[in-house]
Amino acid sequence: MEKLSTDILIIGMGGAAQLAALNAYDANPDLNILIVTKALRGKGGCSRMVQGGFNVVLNQNDSHQKHFADTLKGGQFINNQELARIMVEQATPTIKEMETKYGCFFDRNPDGTIHQKPFAGQSFDRTVHKGDLTGIEIISRTTEQIMKRNIPVLEEHRALELLTDNTGKQVTGALILDMKCGEFKVVESAATLVATGGGPTHYRFFAPGPEKSLDGLGMLYRAGVRMVDMEMLQFHPTGLIVPGSVVAGSLLEEGLRGAGAHLLNSEGERYMKRYDPEKKERATRDVVSRSSFLEMAAGRGYDHGGVHIIASHLGPEFVEKNFPGMCLRCRIFGYDLARKPVPVSPTAHYLMGGAVFDANCQTSLERLFVAGEDSGGVHGANRLGGNGIADSCVFGRLAGKAMAEYLKKNGDKKAETSIGLAEELKARYTEPFNRKDGISPYPLRDQLRELNWNKVGVARNETDLNDGIREIDAISDETKSVGIDGIKAYNLPWNNFIDLLNMIEVSRMVASSALLRKETRGAHFREDYPDQDDQNGLINFFQERGKDGVPVFEQKPVDLKYLKPVDVKKQ
Amino acid sequence: MVREYEHTKTVSVFRYDPSIRDEGHFDTFEIQIADKRLTTILDVLLKIQKEQDPTLSFRFACRVSMCGSCALVINGKERLACKTVVGDLKEKEITIRPLNHFPIIKDLVVDMDPFFEKYKEAMPYFDPKEDTEEPAVIKPDSKERRDIGLSTECIACGCCVSSCSMVNYHDAYCGPAAINRAFTLLADSRDGLNEQRMSKVLDSCYNCRTELNCTDVCPKEISPTRAIKYIQKQACIEAFRKKEKTPTQEDIRSDAKIPADVEDNSRRRFLKQMTYGLGAATAAVVGGVLASAAVGPTLRKTPKQWIHAGEMEGFPLNRVSTANIQYTNLDGFYKSKKTTPIMIYRKPDINQSVVYSSRCTHLGCTVRWDEGKQIFLCACHGGAFNSDGSVKDGPPPRPLDRYAFKIQDGALFVEVV
Numbered sequence: 006m007e008k009l010s011t012d013i014l015i016i017g018m019g020g021a022a023q024l025a026a027l028n029a030y031d032a033n034p035d036l037n038i039l040i041v042t043k044a045l046r047g048k049g050g051c052s053r054m055v056q057g058g059f060n061v062v063l064n065q066n067d068s069h070q071k072h073f074a075d076t077l078k079g080g081q082f083i084n085n086q087e088l089a090r091i092m093v094e095q096a097t098p099t100i101k102e103m104e105t106k107y108g109c110f111f112d113r114n115p116d117g118t119i120h121q122k123p124f125a126g127q128s129f130d131r132t133v134h135k136g137d138l139t140g141i142e143i144i145s146r147t148t149e150q151i152m153k154r155n156i157p158v159l160e161e162h163r164a165l166e167l168l169t170d171n172t173g174k175q176v177t178g179a180l181i182l183d184m185k186c187g188e189f190k191v192v193e194s195a196a197t198l199v200a201t202g203g204g205p206t207h208y209r210f211f212a213p214g215p216e217k218s219l220d221g222l223g224m225l226y227r228a229g230v231r232m233v234d235m236e237m238l239q240f241h242p243t244g245l246i247v248p249g250s251v252v253a254g255s256l257l258e259e260g261l262r263g264a265g266a267h268l269l270n271s272e273g274e275r276y277m278k279r280y281d282p283e284k285k286e287r288a289t290r291d292v293v294s295r296s297s298f299l300e301m302a303a304g305r306g307y308d309h310g311g312v313h314i315i316a317s318h319l320g321p322e323f324v325e326k327n328f329p330g331m332c333l334r335c336r337i338f339g340y341d342l343a344r345k346p347v348p349v350s351p352t353a354h355y356l357m358g359g360a361v362f363d364a365n366c367q368t369s370l371e372r373l374f375v376a377g378e379d380s381g382g383v384h385g386a387n388r389l390g391g392n393g394i395a396d397s398c399v400f401g402r403l404a405g406k407a408m409a410e411y412l413k414k415n416g417d418k419k420a421e422t423s424i425g426l427a428e429e430l431k432a433r434y435t436e437p438f439n440r441k442d443g444i445s446p447y448p449l450r451d452q453l454r455e456l457n458w459n460k461v462g463v464a465r466n467e468t469d470l471n472d473g474i475r476e477i478d479a480i481s482d483e484t485k486s487v488g489i490d491g492i493k494a495y496n497l498p499w500n501n502f503i504d505l506l507n508m509i510e511v512s513r514m515v516a517s518s519a520l521l522r523k524e525t526r527g528a529h530f531r532e533d534y535p536d537q538d539d540q541n542g543l544i545n546f547f548q549e550r551g552k553d554g555v556p557v558f559e560q561k562p563v564d565l566k567y568l569k570p571v572d573v574k575k576q
Numbered sequence: 577m578v579r580e581y582e583h584t585k586t587v588s589v590f591r592y593d594p595s596i597r598d599e600g601h602f603d604t605f606e607i608q609i610a611d612k613r614l615t616t617i618l619d620v621l622l623k624i625q626k627e628q629d630p631t632l633s634f635r636f637a638c639r640v641s642m643c644g645s646c647a648l649v650i651n652g653k654e655r656l657a658c659k660t661v662v663g664d665l666k667e668k669e670i671t672i673r674p675l676n677h678f679p680i681i682k683d684l685v686v687d688m689d690p691f692f693e694k695y696k697e698a699m700p701y702f703d704p705k706e707d708t709e710e711p712a713v714i715k716p717d718s719k720e721r722r723d724i725g726l727s728t729e730c731i732a733c734g735c736c737v738s739s740c741s742m743v744n745y746h747d748a749y750c751g752p753a754a755i756n757r758a759f760t761l762l763a764d765s766r767d768g769l770n771e772q773r774m775s776k777v778l779d780s781c782y783n784c785r786t787e788l789n790c791t792d793v794c795p796k797e798i799s800p801t802r803a804i805k806y807i808q809k810q811a812c813i814e815a816f817r818k819k820e821k822t823p824t825q826e827d828i829r830s831d832a833k834i835p836a837d838v839e840d841n842s843r844r845r846f847l848k849q850m851t852y853g854l855g856a857a858t859a860a861v862v863g864g865v866l867a868s869a870a871v872g873p874t875l876r877k878t879p880k881q882w883i884h885a886g887e888m889e890g891f892p893l894n895r896v897s898t899a900n901i902q903y904t905n906l907d908g909f910y911k912s913k914k915t916t917p918i919m920i921y922r923k924p925d926i927n928q929s930v931v932y933s934s935r936c937t938h939l940g941c942t943v944r945w946d947e948g949k950q951i952f953l954c955a956c957h958g959g960a961f962n963s964d965g966s967v968k969d970g971p972p973p974r975p976l977d978r979y980a981f982k983i984q985d986g987a988l989f990v991e992v993v
Contacts, residue, residue, distance in 0.1 A: 045635075045688055048643040048732075104711035108702020108767065110728065113721075117713035141642055141729055149701035149757075152692070160688075185681050186594075214638035249610050250619050252658065255640045334640060337661055339613050447626050491631040492595050495682040498630045 006427060007190045011039040012417045013408050014178055014194035016164040017201035017221065018042035019050030020140075020394055021377030021401030023147040024099075025198050027107075028405025030154050036409060036417075038156050039192060041181055043163040043201070044216060047148030050202045051213050051378065052397055053141060056258035056330065058111075058134030059398070060127070060391035061096040063119055067129040069093045076392060077568055079126045079289050080357070080385020081527040081537065083234065083545055086567045088383045091364060092392070095399040100133055103398070107146045111135050123263040124390045126289040132391040137258050138330040143394065161185050163220065165503065166430050167197065167228040167373065168422045175420040176228065176373040180430050184500060187493020189434075191427045195417045196372050196408045199225055199360070200401060203378035207508040208353035209458035210244050210254035221379035223507030225360045226514060231369040232548050233381040235511075236518035237357035239388055239528045240463050242268070242293035244352025246311045247338050254352040257314060257331050257342070259390035262286040264327065266316040268297065269346065270305040276312075291387040291528045294351040298463040301350070311350035316342060351463055355393060356511075357384040357528065358518070361547065365411075366404035369549075372420065374408055376400040382545075386527020435493075437502055443488015446502040449480050453508055456480075461516045466533040470520045477512045484509070517556050518546050539570060583609045585662065587620060588941070589632065590673035592680045599900075599915050600680065602671070602941050603629070604955065612663035617650055617672065621657060621684075634684040641795060644733030648684055649673045654735035654793040673940070675738035679912060691734050691753070698754035698777045702761060705768035712766050723763045727803060729796045730756055736790035736800050742783050749783040750776075752790035752800030759803035762810060774811060781807050882982070882989040885931075891922045891988065896945040896952075896963070898934070903992055917942060918979060918990060919952070921963065926983060931990050932965055933977040943976070952976060 013029055015022050018040055026038050043049050062072050072093040077084050103109040104119075111133045112120045123130045135142040151158065161184040168177045168191065178193040204217025226232060243261070244254040262268075268286055270276050280296040281288040288296075297312050306312055316324045321343035325332050328342065335342040359381030366374045377397040384392060437443060460473035484506060489499045524538035525531050543563045551557040585607055592600035605624050609615050618636055625632045637645040639658045646657040651667050654675065662670070678686035714721060736752035737743055743751050758777040761767045784804045791799040883901045891897045897920045905914045917934040936943050936954035943954045943961065951968055952961040959970035966975045980991040 044637045044643070045645055046692065048645050049637050054638050054640065054642050098709075101709055101711055105704055105708050105766075106702075108704075108761070108764070110714075110721075110724075110764070110766075111711075113714060113716040115715065115717075117715040117718075119711055136726075138642060138729070141731060145728070145730070145732070146702065152696055153701035153703075185685075185687075214636075214640075214643065216637040247614050250614055250616060251622055251639050252616060252619075337616075337659060445630065492593070494594050495633040495685050496631075497625060497633060 006431065007188070009039065009190060009192045010037075010419070011192060011194050012037040012196065012412055013039070014192050014197045015040045016179060016197070016199050017050060017377070017379075018044070018047055018148075018158065019200065019202050019377065020052030020143060020147070020397035021202070021404070022050075022198065022200035023047070023144070023151055024398050024401030025200060025374075025376060025405035025408065026156050027147065027150055027154065028402050029409045030156055030405075032406055032409035033413070034154075036412065039194070040151070040156060040158045041162040041164055041179070041192065042158060042160055043184070043220065045160050046151070046158050047144050049214070049216055050144075051140075051204060051217065052202070052394055053144040054212075054214060055140030055143065055394045056137050056256060057124060057260050058122065058132040058139045058391050059096070059100055059143075059394045060124065060131050060389065061100045061133055061395060062093065062131060063097065063100070063121065063133070064129070064131070067131055069097075071128050072096075072131065074568060074573055075127050076383075076389060077385065078573055079387050079389040079392075081387060082385065082543060082565065082570050083526065083563050084385035085382035086564065087364060088362075089385075090567060091403070092383055092396055092399050095403065096395045099395075099398050099402055102402075103143065103146070107150050109135070109142050109146045111139075111142070122260055123287075124259055125262060125284075125287045125293075126389045127391075132260070134260070136330060137260060137328045140394065143398070159183070162190070163500070163503070164201070164224060165434060167199070167224050168193075168426055169228060169370070170420040171423050173229055173423075175371040177420045177422040179224075180427050182434070182503075185495060187496060187499075189427075189431045191422070193419050193422065194372075195415075195419045196374060196411055198366070198374040198376060198404055198408060199379050200376045200397075200404070201379055202397075203356040203359065205238055205353040205356055205511070206504075207453055207457050207512050208462065209454050210350055210352040212241055212244055212254055212256045212352045212354040215251055218504030219507045219511040220504075221375075222356070222359060222514075223510040225368070225375065225379060226510055226550055228370060228373075229550055230373065230375075231361045232514060233358055233361045233545050234385070234518065235356070235358035235381070235514040235548060236522050236529050236546065237384075237386050237527060238353065238515055239290055239355040239357060240294040240298075240351040241290055241354035242297055242351055243314050243349040244354075245334065245338075245340075246309050246348040246350050248309060250338075252338070254350075255334070256352065256354070257334070257347065257349060258328070259290070261314065261316055261328060261331065262293070264316070264323075265319055266314050267318070268293070268349075269313045269315060270300045271307045271312075272305055274305075276300050276305070289387055290354075290390065291530075294463055294528075295530050297349075298351050302464065307348060309348045311348045313346035314349045315346045317344045355388055357381065357386065357388050358515075362400075364403075365407040366400055367407070374404050376404040386529060434503065437487045437489040437499065438493070440486065440488035444483065444486050446484070446487050446498055446505050449483055449487070450501060450505050450508070453477070453480050453505070453512060457512055457515075461512065461519060464530050464532050465519050466531060467520065470516055473516045474513065474520070477509060477516060481509045481513075514548060514556060518548060518558070521546055521558060521560070543570075583612070585609055585620070586669040587624065588669065588671045589621075589624065589684070591632075591683050592674075594682050599917065599942070602673075602955070605629070609662055613661060615662045616658050617648070617655070617660045617662065617670070618646055618657040620662065620670065621672070632684075633682040642731065644731030644795075647675055647733040647735045647738070647795075649675060649738065654738045656733060656735070656795045659795055671941075675734050677738055677740075677743055678734065686734075688734060691732070691737060691751075694737075694750045695732065695754045695757070697750040698758040698780070699769055699773045700754060700757035700761070702764075702767055703769040705766060714765070720763050720765050723806065724760050726796070727756055727798050728760045730798055731796060733795060735793045735795060739789035739793040741787060741789065742785055746783040748779065750780045752784075752804070755780055755784075755807065756798060756800040756803040759806050762807060774807070774814070777807060778811050880991050880993050883992055885918060885920070885981075885988040885990050888922075888983060888986050888988055891920045893922055893924060896921045896947070898945070901990060901992070905992070916992070919943075919945060920988065929981075930965065931979040931981045931988075933979060935977065936972055937974045937976060938970070938972040
């Protein structure tokens with residue numbers, strides 16, 4: 006196996022990973038930094054797919070305190086308040102650097118200042134954007150900056166596992182697969198950042214790109230990293246329905262509801278009036294998704310299975326001018342967003358849960374850092390639209406600075422990888438090639454998506470969750486019969502098999518944690534416990550992989566250090 | 577049954593196996609499509625991969641035209657697989673092949689490194705003019721923002737480079753995508769690398785012959801052609817603006833006080849800028865003339881070469897024989913070793929013999945000689961050619977292409993570019 010050595014290894018190349026690389030480089034240009042990405046440079050991940058925008062306080066009539074309170078209210082107060090505070094405060098310098106250092110140019114007000122638009126759950130219009138396809142601007146500009154600094158990138162190299170030393174406490178690098186030629190590589194590093202983005206593609210409808218497969222969370226968990234609130238998985242209310250197409254589940258952005266679009270059931274009723282008479286469609290994502298799901302479950306969905314979003318009353322010209330990307334996305338399939346209803350369904354979108362981390366982005370393992378959707382705790386039980394890219398960029402930027410500082414303090418000496426570990430893992434990953442009459446990974450993946458949708462989805466209950474866990478385990482057993490044909494170079498079924506392993510790992514974490522939270526909170530809706538229980542529910546569920554692979558849980562009350570639910574109710 | 581027929585599509589997909597390293601070939605699949613309006617080419621490929629041939633390789637990531645990973649040549653035109661709906665293709669059958677001008681990794685997957693290497697030549701990155709912490713106040717209807725428009729939305733998919741016929745002939749050409757990004761930075765008042773960037777990309781702009789292929793295929797509806805013309809125009813304006821500021825008599829007299837190197841610098845800069853101006857003016861005129869004419873072989877920079885195709889005695893009289901010729905070819909951004917199949921129809925009179933290209937003139941599939949029917953057949957879309965190369969049937973727009981050839985010491989040589 007080819008062995009590479011670097012000071013800093015960055016896994017992933019979305020917003021968090023790129024800002025980490027740029028900030029580590031700018032802190033010390035002599036550092037050796039290596040980025041490995043599953044896709045082509047800057048083309049993978051969800052930051053590029055950001056539509057709506059980036060929540061940040063820029064206006065003097067807005068405040069960090071307001072943004073912080075909105076974030077906690079949205080997260081139903083199980084957020085890590087320290088991390089949420091850092092996010093809202095650091096979002097301001099981060100977005101400014103995007104413009105002044107990296108050359109992003111976000112949409113402007115007529116007077117030339119940065120325009121901010123309304124998003125759900127916000128007390129102030131604070132979403133910075135570039136039309137309705139903001140991610141392209143952010144990621145294209147940062148990818149160029151990586152190029153400018155000559156930071157090396159290994160494209161179509163997916164990280165399979167984190168490598169550790171004899172004690173299992175220090176991360177020494179990662180085992181990498183060069184997808185183009187099918188060869189394995191070991192990268193040894195003094196500090197490693199996992200920033201692959203989450204991407205819950207293990208559901209029937211999902212918003213992230215289909216190349217995403219929860220790789221980061223899978224490898225973090227297998228390495229023994231402590232995870233938090235994995236039951237908190239967000240469904241976005243408006244995933245486009247395109248029957249039979251892989252485009253199904255992709256988003257119609259939140260700004261549409263922000264601008265006043267309505268949701269209708271098959272009886273033509275604007276049902277959000279019933280579920281949230283005050284905010285209606287501008288309620289947070291958890292509320293709107295749940296409402297749509299309940300309408301569909303009650304038989305008030307359309308033949309295609311979903312509900313309708315309608316924006317024509319805003320004026321076709323307004324819709325086309327403000328949401329050109331969304332209009333085009335609909336037009337491809339013959340839907341006319343500006344004039345007619347478009348079929349939508351809740352779609353799996355984002356994991357609020359993830360690896361536990363501190364203000365320096367350090368995880369529970371030494372030499373291991375995390376940023377972006379692979380991390381957990383910032384958003385609590387529900388993430389506000391526009392806080393996702395803010396999280397990725399803010400903590401990516403901090404992780405870069407923190408890693409440079411860590412190396413300055415601790416030197417660039419690396420820990421020794423446990424002997425034989427990389428070879429053992431490699432053998433495990435190539436096993437399917439030895440099974441000539443094995444089964445295909447695709448039906449297993451589709452089964453997993455259906456079972457998660459039906460049993461670990463928008464609406465959950467104890468019976469379904471228990472069934473779900475059993476079925477996940479059964480699918481996990483069946484992966485041992487998967488056989489792969491052909492050469493190793495650019496072998497898609499092989500990569501799908503690897504994807505599936507990570508999806509199974511995360512499915513199990515989500516379902517097990519969902520079983521423990523016996524209340525409804527944010528994105529976690531329990532049919533058997535339909536009420537939010539603030540007496541017992543203001544807790545976080547932590548889990549680590551136990552010796553036999555089964556998660557070991559610990560629960561702790563949330564530290565309400567800056568703001569309590571009562572403070573907000575008083576306002 | 578009529579409905580079923582409507583929903584069955586024949587799809588030809590280019591295949592290349594890196595472990596064999598041959599010329600590649602097309603495989604044909606019959607697939608059932610439930611609704612042509614709701615099925616993208618990416619869906620078609622995923623379906624083939626899942627149901628018929630798991631070894632098929634192709635690239636994709638976001639599936640909503642935001643990442644530019646799935647650019648392919650679909651029915652002869654560069655498009656994103658995720659954005660192209662089967663119902664939008666007028667042709668009865670679908671042919672999918674990888675982008676032009678890039679080395680193939682496997683099947684439909686190309687190596688994009690040459691793209692990014694060329695991209696980098698245009699200094700496609702922001703470099704702030706001023707060290708400031710506050711975002712610039714720039715009105716959305718200012719000239720610079722109107723000029724830039726949505727051209728910053730490029731997703732680096734490579735469609736434009738694949739469609740460009742000029743990247744074939746000029747290895748110094750950084751290509752439409754790179755120039756487009758350079759343009760958006762040159763027009764951006766916040767950027768500080770104006771002059772260096774201009775000197776990097778202006779030469780490249782001369783290589784454009786305004787065929788507008790890039791503009792035609794861009795899935796984000798950006799016009800790199802417009803970017804190229806903008807840069808050329810800007811070069812003229814800049815040069816003449818600087819000329820107005822040429823030293824007056826007084827300045828020259830006070831030159832004595834200026835250290836020599838400073839003076840030298842400013843003069844050199846002035847001359848350089850004049851060169852831009854003149855160059856751009858020339859380009860504009862020449863470009864205008866050429867735009868209406870077909871691009872003749874004289875523009876080809878790569879010299880022709882005679883390639884040994886085999887001994888004449890190996891090609892039987894009055895029969896069609898096939899042979900592979902191997903040569904090194906400069907294809908756009910990279911040099912590659914090529915193996916190309918040719919067909920030799922040998923007649924008793926050597927002057928009546930013909931060497932045909934094996935490429936179908938429709939979409940470039942390999943044709944084969946049917947000895948029984950005495951015709952050349954293309955398996956992709958049923959094109960057929962007579963033994964003299966003329967079109968007998970099917971979609972090919974013109975006869976088979978021919979190679980110039982010569983016999984030397986009993987061996988056959990064909991001429992390639």
